[in-house]
Amino acid sequence: MPASAVRSRNPNHPKKGASIKVEPITRLEDIQRIKMLLADNPRDLCLFTLGINTAYRANELVSIKVGQIAHLQPGDRLDIKQSKNGKYRCSNVNDNVFAAVHDWLAVHPNPVPSAPLFRSYKTREAITAICVTALVKRWCAAIGLKGNYGSHTLRKTWGYHQRKTFDKPLALLTRAFGHTSEWQTLEYLCIQPTELEELYAEAL
Secondary structure, rough: OOOHHHOOOOOOOOOOOOOOOOOOOOOHHHHEEEEEHOOOOHHHHHHHHHHHHOOOOHHHHOOOOOHHHHOOOOOOOEEEEEOOOOEEEEEEEOOOHHHHHHHHHHHOOOOOOEOOOOOOOOOEEEEHHHHHHHHHHHHHHOOOOOOOOOOOHHHHHHHHHHHHHHOOOOOHHHHHHHHOOHHHHHHHHOOOOHHHHHHHOOOO
């Protein structure tokens, strides 16, 4: 079957020439609502928690093996090979990630080192990045969020709150995302217009 035919059947694939920007989850209360929604689904809660606490892409998240993370403690470093350039990107395990990972591993059907961390419920294989997009869309719809959400929502949510909630330097986020400029990071996180507006907020 031609690739074009496959793409035409994918409802998440943008039309030719279209520009669709996936959004971050900007409200902390909505993050908590999704966590409550996933409270009885430790795999998905682990995926969501790890995704919004790192700058990893979906295909990097689903590549994680149990043996790469099961032994890590809060503060330890997790190194994942980037899909785009083959280089390693590191993040540090925080308390929320540690708890979510170990809650999932406690009921993981086969928590051996070589097993995928995010294993499909139907097969022994890892879930796919396309599956992550579908899950994120489902979670956001379930709590009534309006907008365009997908797998990049997870890493964008991390970056958005590092910048807007925790006031981390833009230069650090640009480095974490592997972007070529700070302007690209602002645009990626969907905060470029608001940060420009803030330039004019203070009167002289």
